[in-house]
Amino acid sequence: GNCGYCAGPQKSFCLTINGSYSESGPCSMAAQNSSYSWYPDYCPTTSANSWTIIVGLAAYLISFAAGIAPVPWTMNSEIYPLWSRSFCTSVSTCTNWSFNLIIAMTFLFLTTGLTRYGAFYLYCGLAVVGWVIFLLFLPETQGRTLEQMESLFSGKVIVLNKKKISTF
Numbered sequence: 001g002n003c004g005y006c007a008g009p010q011k012s013f014c015l016t017i018n019g020s021y022s023e024s025g026p027c028s029m030a031a032q033n034s035s036y037s038w039y040p041d042y043c044p045t046t047s048a049n050s051w052t053i054i055v056g057l058a059a060y061l062i063s064f065a066a067g068i069a070p071v072p073w074t075m076n077s078e079i080y081p082l083w084s085r086s087f088c089t090s091v092s093t094c095t096n097w098s099f100n101l102i103i104a105m106t107f108l109f110l111t112t113g114l115t116r117y118g119a120f121y122l123y124c125g126l127a128v129v130g131w132v133i134f135l136l137f138l139p140e141t142q143g144r145t146l147e148q149m150e151s152l153f154s155g156k157v158i159v160l161n162k163k164k165i166s167t168f
Contacts, residue, residue: 004040014043072096078141081150 006013006027015022017040021029027038072092080088103123110119139152 003043004038005042006036006038008036075138075141079149079153082146 002017003014004017004022004027006015006022006025008026013022013025013027015025015027017023018028020040021027021038025031026036076089076092077085107119110122114122141149141152144152
């Protein structure tokens with residue numbers, strides 16, 4: 001929008017922007033008060049709208065936890081044969097948390113280089129690439145035994161007919 005945040009030692013203000021400074025107040029070009037800091041890209045929400053952030057975050061967490069969140073952990077327990085399950089699950093867990101760390105450590109750099117919108121577009125693009133990879137490489141596992149899983153994942157790499165379930 002067209003407002004910025006003027007943070008001071010005792011009072012802070014949300015003020016309209018005039019170029020790189022606020023139009024008025026202690027963060028204006030005329031005031032140049034060193035005890036105040038000017039943040040042109042930030043303006044806190046009003047208390048009347050704050051509940052929407054909390055409700056949106058809670059709805060996301062509830063739907064994620066009940067939906068897609070357990071899928072990687074369930075897939076890990078299904079796709080590995082018994083002789084390698086513990087090692088493969090630990091490697092996939094380490095990979096998962098390593099990528100979580102990479103995202104957390106690089107997010108601020110990405111928002112600086114690509115803008116906030118660009119960072120999330122990048123994440124969206126990577127998610128779409130991951131979705132395509134899963135469509136190509138992850139076969140249907142419903143109704144298969146552990147022995148069938150071992151033979152399924154030791155076969156072809158690219159899956160063309162995912163719904164066909166063979167019985168041995």
